[in-house]
Amino acid sequence: MPIQRLNHAVLYVRDVERSVTFYREALGFEVVMGMRGAAFLQASGSTNDHDLGLFEIGAQAAPSPAGRGSVGLYHLAWEVDTLDELERIATKLGELGALVGASDHATTKALYAQDPDGLEFEVSWLVPAALLTEDVLTARTTIRPLDLAADRQRYGGQTRGGVGVSIPA
Numbered sequence: 001m002p003i004q005r006l007n008h009a010v011l012y013v014r015d016v017e018r019s020v021t022f023y024r025e026a027l028g029f030e031v032v033m034g035m036r037g038a039a040f041l042q043a044s045g046s047t048n049d050h051d052l053g054l055f056e057i058g059a060q061a062a063p064s065p066a067g068r069g070s071v072g073l074y075h076l077a078w079e080v081d082t083l084d085e086l087e088r089i090a091t092k093l094g095e096l097g098a099l100v101g102a103s104d105h106a107t108t109k110a111l112y113a114q115d116p117d118g119l120e121f122e123v124s125w126l127v128p129a130a131l132l133t134e135d136v137l138t139a140r141t142t143i144r145p146l147d148l149a150a151d152r153q154r155y156g157g158q159t160r161g162g163v164g165v166s167i168p169a
Contacts, residue, residue, distance in 0.1 A: 027123070064119065
């Protein structure tokens with residue numbers, strides 16, 4: 001049977017409590033299990049045992065060199081179900097000083113942020129398959145600035161995104 005989806009990610013962090021606080025405030029994750037130097041968090045809409053594992057390696061840890069001279073993971077991406085939720089998270093990430101970018105990929109509306117250790121992640125909403133028009137599919141070759149107000153007007157703030165839906169090539 002083929003792979004179905006990503007079940008969880010594990011990050012090495014400098015301070016597990018600081019990271020737990022951040023992911024709780026920024027994305028609404030809750031701790032489902034913890035132990036000395038480690039925590040396992042779950043997103044509120046998730047059915048996974050946990051979605052994010054955090055392991056503390058200490059304040060002396062150097063920044064990740066990935067993408068700046070070494071290979072490594074660029075970012076993780078989480079989906080939200082509505083544009084209203086994407087806008088709520090954009091506001092929260094802005095308040096936390098964590099929002100570093102926002103892009104319109106035509107079929108995907110994306111926020112980019114960094115956690116307290118500088119690890120980048122994405123939060124995105126996917127245009128539902130039923131709303132994919134030829135102009136939207138053609139526009140995938142360009143990246144534009146995100147305009148949530150215009151997208152909410154076009155698609156509706158409560159329209160359920162295309163979570164788990166295949167997008168035609």
